Amino acid sequence: MKYMLMFVDDQEAFNAMTPEVQGRMFQQIGEWWGKHASEGRIVGGEQLQPPNTATTVRHREGGDPVVTDGPFLEAKEGIGGFAIVDVPDLDGALDLARTWPPGGIVEVRPLVSDPGGDHDH
Numbered sequence: 001m002k003y004m005l006m007f008v009d010d011q012e013a014f015n016a017m018t019p020e021v022q023g024r025m026f027q028q029i030g031e032w033w034g035k036h037a038s039e040g041r042i043v044g045g046e047q048l049q050p051p052n053t054a055t056t057v058r059h060r061e062g063g064d065p066v067v068t069d070g071p072f073l074e075a076k077e078g079i080g081g082f083a084i085v086d087v088p089d090l091d092g093a094l095d096l097a098r099t100w101p102p103g104g105i106v107e108v109r110p111l112v113s114d115p116g117g118d119h120d121h
Helices: 011-016 019-038 090-098
Strands: 002-010 042-047 055-058 066-069 077-086 105-110
Touching: 002 011, 002 090, 019 042, 019 077, 077 090, 090 105
Parallel strands: none
Antiparallel strands: 002 077, 002 105, 042 077, 055 066
């Protein structure tokens, strides 16, 4: 079953780290990613640019969409990257999330297995 792991970053905390600490963190992430990708658990994913690079399109009823610079929500935390994992079940996805080297917050969501099927939202 496929899940998305979304890695939540605190940009202020990251910016407060020394370059050496940042380097060690990225090395740990690279090792974690490489191990799980080589073993077939990670099947996709990417690091995202910081939230200040976002552009948001807001659809408004009865009006044209409005395009604004910046993220949808003003928050000090934001999604810094994601991984698509293929594991037997939720427990497998949670096991991976628990080992995310920087710690912090990892949101885990199942992917829709039948994109053309009926969705409950």
